[in-house]
Amino acid sequence: MSVKTIAGVEVNVSEEGYLEDMSQWNEEIAKEIAGEIGIELTPKHFEVLNYLREKTAAKEALTIRKVGKSGIVDIKELYKLFPKGPLKFSSKIAGIPKPTSCI
């Protein structure tokens, strides 16, 4: 664990850059992490991020299948929003732990 300053806020991050404490997250932090990955966030991105945060807060395991059935995006759109890392990148930007699911 290390401390990193993202968007002017000191946050605790894992070795791979995932936030350790999801309550330290805000939209500015999301934008900066997304920028590092090369994604520009739109309102649709935030809908997905908020969904992921809600499910994580409720301690539900996340899979892309679940996100695809959330009614927010289908799986194809999810890949378009977060290319090459639909769950990995979206989790990182949402300030939640690295996904542990294989699906």
Added chain:
Amino acid sequence: METKEKEVKTAKKEKKPLEKVCIICAKGSLEDVYATLVMANGAVMEGIETNVFFTFFGLEGITKKTMNHLHTATTGNPAMRMPGGLPFPTMLGGLPGVETAVSSMMRKQMEALDMPPVDEFLEMITAGGGTIYACKLAVDMFKLKKEDLSDEVDSIITIGEFYELCDGDRTQIIFT
């Protein structure tokens, strides 16, 4: 001397991530097809270019009629257990209906882990940019047509064409 050591260290640290996987599925039991699908979907989710090639009995996994009703072998499978953990007697596995019942039970348990049925799994893979192929020789042998196969199947190709798809020095071929 010191700089040399440093060079060695940095060389070790440099990662060369996988860029492409080509997965071959030649068997048609539930676990063989799912091993292929999980590995293929996992690769797509990691941003790795993914080609999946179904051949021989593996075609069961992409044939519309059979793909959502795959079976697991209840005879000749020493790892098979009864619910509760006792060994599953092979004689029992040979009784009519047992394989069907065990297979549907396994599918239910997989569903509980959010593992989708085969048709949906194939859609997930292609939605992420993965490509599904069927082997021409096997398709001819089983007298199948393109229409018999899942709509997610891109095309029926020869093994030569498959190898052409496997170019690149960060490509791996996986045979499940």
